[in-house]
Amino acid sequence: MHKGKITIHDISKELGIDSSTVSRALNNSPRVSKKTKEKISAKAKELGYQRNSLASKLRTNKTHTIGVIIPRISRHFFASAIAGIEETAYDAGYDVIICQSLDSYEREQKLIETLLANRVDGIIISISMETTNYNHLDRYKANGFPMIFFDRPCETEKNTNVIIDDFQASFEVTEHLIFNGYKNIVHFSGPQTNLLYQNRCKGYKAALKKHKYPIRKEYIIESKLMEEDGIENAKKALNLPNVDAIYSANDMAAISAMQYLKSQNIKIPEQIAFAGFSNEPVSAVIEPSLTTVNQPSFEMGKVATNILFDQLNNNTRENKTTILEPTLIIRNSSSKTNNN
Amino acid sequence: MHKGKITIHDISKELGIDSSTVSRALNNSPRVSKKTKEKISAKAKELGYQRNSLASKLRTNKTHTIGVIIPRISRHFFASAIAGIEETAYDAGYDVIICQSLDSYEREQKLIETLLANRVDGIIISISMETTNYNHLDRYKANGFPMIFFDRPCETEKNTNVIIDDFQASFEVTEHLIFNGYKNIVHFSGPQTNLLYQNRCKGYKAALKKHKYPIRKEYIIESKLMEEDGIENAKKALNLPNVDAIYSANDMAAISAMQYLKSQNIKIPEQIAFAGFSNEPVSAVIEPSLTTVNQPSFEMGKVATNILFDQLNNNTRENKTTILEPTLIIRNSSSKTNNN
């Protein structure tokens, strides 16, 4: 019986082979004979040897691990992005550590510290909505630590971002509503702390402007990304005159708003048409007529990871911004038929 | 300028203080004077010192990290359980590594290897649906490595499990349907590889038996936990005569089945009543009349983590099974009114 963990030295002693050879064998070095390898791996299995990655990582100064920080895993968009990240990473022999910031700046900061203390090789991050200054990031970027931002852009000139063209997508979905006869389009926006919601808001305004529709401040309803917000948003929208369409740039608000409207027996899209950003499969279930801009979440994850690997392998750190194409999903014709 | 990472030795040299003192100071040891501590932490900040957790963990043989393996983060139940785990762990100063098995046995095995190689202090796991033998777990449990199973029970006599009483919950929801006048209740079940779905199935049968209703094999429809399965399930159910209620023990199947039925304009619950397990908030949105058994996912996470900490702190490994109470949510009266 052995107390504590088995090390290569235990194998070494039992076999009378030096621990360096054991190490090489276990790493499948070509410089060890097949016979020795077999003996060693047999003994390793017998003793229940379990490699100590910490020691290995410390020694080699390589962890083969990437850190991922996202607001919440429960959001479909992020869960799907993670799937893309993991697939790409695992294929390349990398491990992935997933962390949630819960959209808290403080937590985000701590997570970055922890990931760096654990010497991850790079970080893929979608910054929290509370994050308005980037001091906690600049320090590491200055040292050439690879950081890839996705979904929520971060100073696009100075960083590597993987995003969609939020302005354009927002413009198109708004115009889609206009083409279908809707005039009084409420916009549910998100926290204006981040470029993402700023750009979506700009796209909405630009579409209105192009078609010479008025831009009314009270028609732009801002909120956080919480489920509760949707109900508030819906109530506010109902208090406005003549609303015939809602374009929500914010999944959470959209879904819970629809839920609320339904519970009040306010039908969608007969009285109100919904359109908006959403990767939540639920939205289609709640309202099959919903028009949505689906972001390529899985692909985003893959692309971000590949860019990170590029940077790691070629030791480059260029700050390019990659823009992916979203998909406008028009589930059925939701034209406005009655002109009241 | 310094190339590479700053270590305590860099601070030590710059200050002419031994690295052991630097280490003590950085760990806030009471055996270092306040003045020295201040000097050291100032210099650390100045140099951009970033502690190397790997070295620390290797040396102390303590990682203050727990591993969590769940099938998928995108499932609301698991995302919520993770929230409970993280909250408890962070409060205790522990880090959490989240991994998804994607319900693959092979992947689960590898993840366990990786977590153990990284010397996590314990693992909280909800085993994959493909997992039918526990060899990959027994080896570590035999060594006294702490493993807490939750949601999906694993050999309850031999392990520490945190579960709900699936039999009882299933019995109650089935009986609830019976009390409301439903007679021909289809049961959507999950993979029979795991006790969980076995027990839910038994509960269903027991309720029928108690009320002297026939148990018909074709009324029990088994499937995996995939979204696609729901559609198949729904089709199968529609082919059966006289179905007036469906009790799904499987969230995914339930949701996509409802989605399918809706798309076919088959109304719920007028022709068919649904009831079942679900922590997905969406279910309430899709069908406000749905009766569901909600599992205390967040609490499960907290409880599992606390049990793990108990075992770690008191160095005990008793195999008790903790049974939590689910909530039967009856959203509105879904009695069968017409007796056709």
Add this chain to the structure above:
DNA sequence: CTGTTAGCGCTTTCAC
């Protein structure tokens, strides 16, 4: 093909 040796960055006795 295998052994010797040094050291990754940190903590922790043991001295003083």
Add this chain to the structure above:
DNA sequence: GTGAAAGCGCTAACAG
């Protein structure tokens, strides 16, 4: 209150 020295488990020159 601080320093000296050893070592966690592993890998990687360098020899032979």
